[in-house]
Amino acid sequence: MELALFDLDNTLLSGDSDYQWAQFLIERGVLQRAEYEAKNDHFLSQYKAGRLDIHEFLDFQLAPLARHPREKLDEWHGEFMRAKVRPMIRKKGIELVQRHLRDNHLCAIVTSTNAFITAPIAREFGGDHLLATELEVKDGRFTGRPSGVPCFRQGKVTRLAEWLGGQGWTLASFSESWFYSDSQNDLPLLERVTHPVAVDPDEILRREASTRGWQIIRLE
DSSP: OEEEEEOIIIIIBSSOHHHHHHHHHHHTTSSOHHHHHHHHHHHHHHHHHTOOOHHHHHHHHHGGGGGSOHHHHHHHHHHHIIIIIGGGBOHHHHHHHHHHHHTTOEEEEEEEEEHHHHHHHHHHTTOSOEEEEEEEEETTEEEEEEESSOSSTHHHHHHHHHHHHTTTOOGGGSSEEEEEESOGGGHHHHTTSSEEEEESOOHHHHHHHHHHTOEEEOOO
16 A cells, blocks of 8 residues: 655746735635735745744635635636646646556645635645635634644644544554645655655755755656
8 A cells, every 4th residue: 555645826827825825815806915915925934934934824714714614715716727827737747647547546636825816726636635724614714713733734644644543554554655836945854754855946955855865757
């Protein structure tokens, strides 16, 4: 039994769906540009530098979801997929996921971006499983708060262990395991699989991968 895990943003996608969702809402006039654009850029810079406070970011990112009914959010998400996401989908990313699926590996996308944004994106790659930051729902509406451990940094390791444990497995249950990521923020999970793969990596991950002898690939 073998396991293949994939980061989403800047790995299977050529951009960041979290960032682009906020930009999309700004462009639609749902969010005020003067207030939100600078904050969106600020959090993206923090993420790239490995200094993101995930709880501060989620307060920013999830608040707009609580202001609107799910039907309107789903309508906007359909537009978001057409305008922002599909142009970012990497053909080589789809091919990579499909190759692991053909080899009968258990496959999952593991992303810090919340499940509302990423569930429709994950389906584009043909995989069956998504581990993402889950959202609290009350009376059919998002509350603007996360549910459970955010799927970020060490949280990815925690969420993976919870998911596998629910099926009676651990990471050690798999003879081989892969994790593909572009980001230094994913070092905690990369360190735990048998085949860590750096995909078009940031500077810090490239240095770590080179030092540790990890595979480095391009999906651009």
